[in-house]
Amino acid sequence: xxxxxxxxxxxxxxxxxxxxxxxxxxxxxxxxxxxxxxxxxxxxxxxxxxxxxxxxxxxxxxxxxxxxxxxxxxxxxxxxxxxxxxxxxxxxxxxxxxxxxxxxxxxxxxxxxxxxxxxxxxxxxxxxxxxxxxxxxxxxxxxxxxxxxxxxxxxxxxxxxxxxxxxxxxxxxxxxxxxxxxxxxxxxxxxxxxxxxxxxxxxxxxxxxxxxxxxxxxxxxxxxxxxxxxxxxxxxxxxxxxxxxxxxxxxxxxxxxxxxxxxxxxxxxxxxxxxxxxxxxxxxxxxxxxxxxxxxxxxxxxxxxxxxxxxxxxxxxxxxxxxxxxxxxxxxxxxxxxxx
Ligand code: FA5
Numbered sequence: 001x002x003x004x005x006x007x008x009x010x011x012x013x014x015x016x017x018x019x020x021x022x023x024x025x026x027x028x029x030x031x032x033x034x035x036x037x038x039x040x041x042x043x044x045x046x047x048x049x050x051x052x053x054x055x056x057x058x059x060x061x062x063x064x065x066x067x068x069x070x071x072x073x074x075x076x077x078x079x080x081x082x083x084x085x086x087x088x089x090x091x092x093x094x095x096x097x098x099x100x101x102x103x104x105x106x107x108x109x110x111x112x113x114x115x116x117x118x119x120x121x122x123x124x125x126x127x128x129x130x131x132x133x134x135x136x137x138x139x140x141x142x143x144x145x146x147x148x149x150x151x152x153x154x155x156x157x158x159x160x161x162x163x164x165x166x167x168x169x170x171x172x173x174x175x176x177x178x179x180x181x182x183x184x185x186x187x188x189x190x191x192x193x194x195x196x197x198x199x200x201x202x203x204x205x206x207x208x209x210x211x212x213x214x215x216x217x218x219x220x221x222x223x224x225x226x227x228x229x230x231x232x233x234x235x236x237x238x239x240x241x242x243x244x245x246x247x248x249x250x251x252x253x254x255x256x257x258x259x260x261x262x263x264x265x266x267x268x269x270x271x272x273x274x275x276x277x278x279x280x281x282x283x284x285x286x287x288x289x290x291x292x293x294x295x296x297x298x299x300x301x302x303x304x305x306x307x308x309x310x311x312x313x314x315x316x317x318x319x320x321x322x323x324x325x326x327x328x329x330x331x332x333x334x335x336x337x338x339x340x
Pocket of ligand 1: 157170171172173197199204205206207209211251254257282283284285286287308309310311312313314315326
């Protein structure tokens, strides 16, 4: 009687184990059949009623069934573990032979790129590249450029004043003075750099922007020399015809002085916020160096003369790339910067 019960139980349990579709489905079989209160435990209790030799025989059967079911459960568990591992490996598979995406390389700011191009051009024309401090003395920024205190020309460049006769340089022209102090003529130099003005910001004016100063001192330098270098500069930068106009300009450190304007390349000359609806953008003031400036820095104006210019580098970059708002250039916005 018990024999039959054991073998039926065993075959039912084996069938359930074989039919299970997950490890979770195996657990109730184990509890119901092999658990402390399971059916086999029940049968084992009933064996007490059997005669001793019968008990031994059924006991063997029971143990064999128990062991077989334990093994079947273990094998079933293993099967599910293996298939779970296989699924996981399939899901997490990576092709290690694929090339790695690599770091995203940065690029030079468009102002730096243009600055380097212009430096290369002027170096090829025999100019040296000089650097000067951004925190300047009033003497180098104004006095030595023939702009004494109270001179109205100081008002044209709203200044961030510091203490002790210092200021944030309003233009790169003080580097001319430093160049003349350090080197004897003949002298050819450019000085790119950042300048600061305490003025209200709009589409074409920033408080912080870049200029490139240029100066050539030699014997018998004329306006023709100046125009030759300015034309070479513009044709190298734009590599196409651009319309420019030259008009008189006043700067105490040059005489005669000129304003070289470029026809606005944002609107094509029809008028826009960048050119303040005028069709022209001030880009390249220049002139022949005022003899007073040479004299102040110890150069004899009877023997030497020269030209100087102060290129609005940030504006030049705007014209070259058609950037319609100067504020984009210092915004740090990667969507803008990644285009260069
Ligand atoms: C000067 O700064 C003179 N030092 C230039 C010079 C040098 C004249 C040597 C003669 C001889 P100006 O203030 O015009 O000049 O500025 C020069 C250029 O800088 C302008 O033509 C313009 O292109 C640019 N610029 C001036 N103000 C701003 C501003 N707020 N934002 C952006 N660019 C500006």
